[in-house]
Amino acid sequence: MCRWAAYIGDPIFLEEIVARPSHSLIHQSQSATLGHTAINADGFGVAWYGEKPEPGLYRDVMPAWSDPNLRSLTATVKSPLFLAHVRASTGTATSRNNCHPFVVGRWSFMHNGQIGGYDDFRRAGEMMIPDSLYCQRKGATDSEALFLIALSEGLEADPKAALERAVARFETLSRERGSAPYMRLTVAFSDGVRLYAARYASDEHAPSLYHRWSETRRGRALVSEPLEVEECDWEEVPPGSFCIFEGKRVEITPFEPFRCAARTPENALDGLARRA
16 A cells, blocks of 8 residues: 655645655655555655646655655745655556656546456456557556546546546456455545545545645645644545545545446547647
8 A cells, every 4th residue: 555645735845745744755655554554665756736737747666765856856846736655566566657646748646545456457457548548558557547547537527527437447347357355545636726536445444545724834735644643633534535625625525436437428538638
């Protein structure tokens, strides 16, 4: 299981989430407390938004705690919206292309969890990525495949419904050809304007997810684990939830993958193609 953190609000230095708190994301890469593995050493990544619609992206295969470039970058880059991830591989190789976040056009995406038995139906999963997006397939993870399938399902037009359809398709494959647990996930993704997230599992063990508004920073952090032990005002995102964060506004609604399993029209990709 991986650990991740995201932020939206007034611009702050990335280190205020990634490096400085007592239980920062870098600290979690060495000693996570709420995941199945305490060590998340199979690479890391950061995607941040600035003056351009497309995010900047820095990823590497080193453990987050041992890369001085990461500390330098987070200490000098300021952003109003960013995603950061430390990886614990569930089977795919430790390579830069397998590190989160993944970026296509203005969209960024990261994932924590598992799709049960993915190796047993990898080819079927790959075939769900349409030709128009397969050129964006850089790595071999189920996470990147889920992102590309969500894009093909109309992420640009309706992020919640597109992700529900993508998750439903993967969970169906896992139930038919894979193994339990069929689907466990928390995801965060963004179009550069809003921060979206979901927490879901096919069983009763959805990965942890919390959020907190800071009046000091005038921004909101969304995290796998609280960043400061002494802060008790972190709010847990309920399992089976989809979240939209924009400024101080929070919208949390049920996330129900099998509620809308129908495919979107083929022209759902038009908006993405224009921006990519």
